[in-house]
Amino acid sequence: xxxxxxxxQYIGNEINIVRKDLRDVDVRMALVFPDxxxxxxxxxxxxxxxxxLNQLPWVYAERAFAPGIDMRALMRAKKAPLFSLETFxxxxxxxxxxxxxxxxLHYTTILxxxxxxxxxxxxxxxxxxPIVIGGGPSAFNPEPMADFFDAxxxxxxxxxxxxxxxxxxxxxxxxxxxPQIMRDLAKISGVYVPQFYQARYRVDGRFEALExxxxxxxxxxxxxxxxxxxxNYPERPLVPMIQxxxxxxxxxxxxxxxxxxxxxxxxxxxxxxxxRTPQDLVEQAKHNIAATGYEDISLASLSTSDYTxxxxxxxxxxxxxxxxxxxxxxxxxxxxxxxxxxxxARGVRKSGLTLAPEAGSQRLRDVINKATAAPELLRAVDxxxxxxxxxxKLYFMIGHPTETDEDLQALVDLIQQVSQVAFRYRGKRINxxxxxxxxxxxxPFQWVRQDSAEETQRxxxxxxxxxxxxxxxxxxxxxxxxxxxxxxxxxxxxxxxIIKGAWQLxxxxxxxxxxxxxxxxxxxxxxxxxxxxxxxxxxEIDQPLPWDHIxxxxxxxxxxxxxxxxxxxxxxxxxxxxxxHSCGLMGQTVCQELIRRQRNGEExxxxxEFQQMPEFDVNAAPLSAKAPVERIVHARIHYRRGxxxxxxxxxxxxxxxxxxxxRARIRxxxxxxxxxxxxxxFGPPLAxxxxxxxxxxxxxxxxxxxxxxxxxxLSPQLPLGIExxxxxxxxxxxxxxAALLNRTDFExxxxxxxxxxxxxRIHTILSQKELHVERxxxxxxxxxDIRPFIDSLEVTEWxxxxxxxxxxxRSLRTDELVSLLFPxxxxxGQKTRIHRAGLWLxxxxxxxAPMELCDAEAEHAQV
Numbered sequence: 032x033x034x035x036x037x038x039x040q041y042i043g044n045e046i047n048i049v050r051k052d053l054r055d056v057d058v059r060m061a062l063v064f065p066d067x068x069x070x071x072x073x074x075x076x077x078x079x080x081x082x083x084l085n086q087l088p089w090v091y092a093e094r095a096f097a098p099g100i101d102m103r104a105l106m107r108a109k110k111a112p113l114f115s116l117e118t119f120x121x122x123x124x125x126x127x128x129x130x131x132x133x134x135x136l137h138y139t140t141i142l143x144x145x146x147x148x149x150x151x152x153x154x155x156x157x158x159x160x161p162i163v164i165g166g167g168p169s170a171f172n173p174e175p176m177a178d179f180f181d182a183x184x185x186x187x188x189x190x191x192x193x194x195x196x197x198x199x200x201x202x203x204x205x206x207x208x209x210p211q212i213m214r215d216l217a218k219i220s221g222v223y224v225p226q227f228y229q230a231r232y233r234v235d236g237r238f239e240a241l242e243x244x245x246x247x248x249x250x251x252x253x254x255x256x257x258x259x260x261x262x263n264y265p266e267r268p269l270v271p272m273i274q275x276x277x278x279x280x281x282x283x284x285x286x287x288x289x290x291x292x293x294x295x296x297x298x299x300x301x302x303x304x305x306x307r308t309p310q311d312l313v314e315q316a317k318h319n320i321a322a323t324g325y326e327d328i329s330l331a332s333l334s335t336s337d338y339t340x341x342x343x344x345x346x347x348x349x350x351x352x353x354x355x356x357x358x359x360x361x362x363x364x365x366x367x368x369x370x371x372x373x374x375x376a377r378g379v380r381k382s383g384l385t386l387a388p389e390a391g392s393q394r395l396r397d398v399i400n401k402a403t404a405a406p407e408l409l410r411a412v413d414x415x416x417x418x419x420x421x422x423x424k425l426y427f428m429i430g431h432p433t434e435t436d437e438d439l440q441a442l443v444d445l446i447q448q449v450s451q452v453a454f455r456y457r458g459k460r461i462n463x464x465x466x467x468x469x470x471x472x473x474x475p476f477q478w479v480r481q482d483s484a485e486e487t488q489r490x491x492x493x494x495x496x497x498x499x500x501x502x503x504x505x506x507x508x509x510x511x512x513x514x515x516x517x518x519x520x521x522x523x524x525x526x527x528x529i530i531k532g533a534w535q536l537x538x539x540x541x542x543x544x545x546x547x548x549x550x551x552x553x554x555x556x557x558x559x560x561x562x563x564x565x566x567x568x569x570x571e572i573d574q575p576l577p578w579d580h581i582x583x584x585x586x587x588x589x590x591x592x593x594x595x596x597x598x599x600x601x602x603x604x605x606x607x608x609x610x611x612h613s614c615g616l617m618g619q620t621v622c623q624e625l626i627r628r629q630r631n632g633e634e635x636x637x638x639x640e641f642q643q644m645p646e647f648d649v650n651a652a653p654l655s656a657k658a659p660v661e662r663i664v665h666a667r668i669h670y671r672r673g674x675x676x677x678x679x680x681x682x683x684x685x686x687x688x689x690x691x692x693x694r695a696r697i698r699x700x701x702x703x704x705x706x707x708x709x710x711x712x713f714g715p716p717l718a719x720x721x722x723x724x725x726x727x728x729x730x731x732x733x734x735x736x737x738x739x740x741x742x743x744x745l746s747p748q749l750p751l752g753i754e755x756x757x758x759x760x761x762x763x764x765x766x767x768x769a770a771l772l773n774r775t776d777f778e779x780x781x782x783x784x785x786x787x788x789x790x791x792r793i794h795t796i797l798s799q800k801e802l803h804v805e806r807x808x809x810x811x812x813x814x815x816d817i818r819p820f821i822d823s824l825e826v827t828e829w830x831x832x833x834x835x836x837x838x839x840x841r842s843l844r845t846d847e848l849v850s851l852l853f854p855x856x857x858x859x860g861q862k863t864r865i866h867r868a869g870l871w872l873x874x875x876x877x878x879x880a881p882m883e884l885c886d887a888e889a890e891h892a893q894v
Contacts (some may be wrong), residue, residue, distance in 0.1 A: 033862070034858075035105065042675065045270055047267040047269050048116075049085045056091040059093070063113075063129065065130060065133075071094075072275045095116065103147070126162070128164070132169040135519035138175065153178050154181050163180055171472055173185075174522065174523045174577045181226075183223045183225065186300075189263050191219060252581060261315065274683065279325050279328065280320065280329065284330050286332065294468060297333055312344060328358050329361065335362075336367030365412075366402065368384075383422035384424070387427075388445070389426065416456040423449070425446070429490045430486070432597065433598065436493075439490055439493055443498055446461070449461055460502055465507040469517045470569070473583055480567070482510075485510075526561075528561070529559055585614045585615045608637055666741050667760075667881065669725075670755050672717065673754065675750065677722045677752070678719060689711065699733075718845060720865070721867060723867035725869045725881075772837065772872050774822065775871070776833070776871070777865055778865070781830040781831070
């Protein structure tokens with residue numbers, strides 16, 4: 032751990048982590064996200080499956096993530112296998128390993144993780160357990176990864192994952208062989224077992240068909256559609272120990288989208304739309320806030336604006352603003368961003384508002400069936416800035432079917448108009464993100480040609496030269512990334528050789544631009560004697576497709592018809608608010624009810640922009656509540672940091688305490704202003720990797736009916752490794768410990784102890800009047816004399832005992848002292864175990880401990 036960046040991502044120990052006795056479970060399942068922890072823990076599907084599986088007493092679901100580049104290198108050097116965070120078990124010890132297929136550029140990482148788990152990369156080479164399965168958005172064309180998975184789940188996983196676990200449990204009890212297990216899995220609806228199918232190709236190399244080789248294997252595999260049951264969503268979600276990409280409560284308000292954007296894979300594959308009730312969502316929010324201490328709630332869905340009870344939900348959730356809990360929503364349609372919606376978000380922290388027009392000209396928006404009109408976008412931007420947002424993020428795609436240079440110029444003109452709106456307000460910014468269009472399976476554009484990398488680069492260059500407003504920041508996606516994504520998205524089984532070849536050439540964590548290298552794919556393509564053109568150039572509308580055996584419910588006829596409508600610039604209205612368009616899902620329960628109401632002429636639930644809203648004062652005060660006028664008590668907490676948390680940073684620890692105090696229902700005093708936060712005051716920060724018996728934090732809080740016994744309330748909310756040693760209370764704020772304390776005691780336990788030669792060298796070094804070390808900060812470095820900061824040093828048989836000075840926030844760094852004393856071993860700083868044994872205020876000859884400074888007789892020392 033001391034040798035890698037962000038070691039806190041590998042320690043587990045999160046709040047609400049599930050712990051089970053392995054002797055009490057029949058099936059062990061590892062849920063693996065093929066990216067680093069901070070990304071994977073933000074994926075909404077993980078907590079749902081983790082909760083569902085761990086509700087079963089006979090199943091234990093654990094988690095694993097892709098190690099960072101540095102950790103991966105060390106694991107391979109040490110021959111350490113990929114491990115879970117709950118029990119630190121090797122993944123080869125599990126019965127099922129389930130990968131999330133979230134994004135095509137995760138494919139090479141998945142191969143690496145299978146290999147890191149100690150398993151053969153290709154399914155045909157594996158024996159016995161574990162079974163390797165996959166599922167997620169990219170599974171709707173499973174063929175490029177078919178050689179590597181034993182089974183692939185299609186559609187929603189809430190119900191099918193339990194059926195898979197039951198099949199494995201039964202197989203273990205009956206002693207079934209691996210082929211028998213595969214046959215049983217193939218009988219489960221929504222489970223595709225690739226080994227039971229064989230691809231056939233035409234003489235010219237084009238794909239012709241995928242045929243079953245096992246008589247009971249279905250010719251088409253129907254994807255699963257689950258009800259959004261409230262029991263699927265965890266009441267006590269995991270709280271990561273480090274900051275993650277989406278560090279907040281996520282409420283899935285609905286699943287699916289019926290807007291019919293023709294480029295959108297999720298909009299087609301997650302149909303039909305299913306909504307949760309406001310009552311369910313408010314109950315989940317209440318439980319989640321109490322169990323996590325999170326201060327933000329995000330409303331998650333493909334189209335938050337189309338949640339027909341959004342106004343009611345926002346109104347009810349806004350009650351949590353009294354507890355300083357803010358609300359946010361992802362990308363919304365500009366036409367639905369009304370004054371009422373903006374009003375619900377007043378008085379809470381506002382990050383950028385995200386709007387996705389997708390195309391610059393109205394003609395092209397009609398082609399892709401995007402309903403937004405330019406005046407609606409400009410109105411939404413103006414409203415956002417007038418209501419306090421400082422940043423608006425706009426998402427566009429280039430390379431849509433039928434796109435011309437005139438459409439690109441219209442995009443430039445539209446951004447310029449948005450820029451002019453921003454200039455009416457001081458300090459407002461526009462971030463514009465440009466993504467090349469990548470045709471995806473099971474959409475009306477699944478047949479079209481994808482722009483070449485050269486065409487895409489030409490268009491990006493045009494936009495870069497044409498958009499020069501100083502309040503607009505333009506970013507774009509690498510054309511080579513989009514090109515490879517396009518190959519992986521619409522490829523057949525032959526692409527597996529390219530994926531494996533790229534992995535063997537070092538491809539890993541390619542969702543991060545700094546790790547992506549298209550030349551690996553080019554080399555693998557040449558090695559496998561293939562071409563990308565037959566994929567990227569599109570195909571005829573009647574040509575067989577590699578994913579034709581996947582039955583999502585939306586028919587190929589509907590997709591063909593909608594593609595023809597697109598070429599004619601014909602828009603299709605949202606079927607929930609208009610009429611059924613016979614996409615193929617008419618047999619779904621939710622669709623049958625909608626069709627019945629449409630035929631009977633019953634009133635339909637409409638999105639927020641069509642709803643009649645009650646009048647309100649737009650100048651009314653924000654919804655956040657003022658802090659109650661009550662007695663404020665100041666608590667000084669002395670705590671210890673043990674092994675389990677030594678790899679957390681100071682900022683991680685700060686968030687940890689803020690959320691623990693929320694979970695303990697201790698009402699801390701908040702700062703004022705735009706971004707209020709608890710007014711906690713910590714002692715001098717501890718470097719990552721150190722343990723300590725001398726950690727302190729001052730907490731001002733409102734006295735309530737539960738009294739001042741903070742230790743009883745707070746201790747259960749702290750993770751393993753944080754132990755409260757003492758608490759003292761004051762009626763007034765004490766001086767900042769970070770500024771007040773001036774002495775620190777450290778214990779350095781040297782790996783292997785100290786010998787006589789090292790003792791002599793240490794004494795020689797310390798006898799010098801100056802000790803210069805190089806201190807690096809970001810891209811700069813300077814020489815620092817650390818001798819004045821060493822008060823005393825004692826050499827022991829196990830290492831060193833050092834007392835250091837702190838002066839006006841300056842002191843030595845523990846790793847600097849170790850590197851100075853052991854210049855022959857550059858790794859000694861990481862190998863040395865360092866423990867903070869004490870913090871003190873020295874005045875004259877006397878040392879005061881921080882808890883003594885709470886006593887009246889020590890007030891003169893603070894003065």
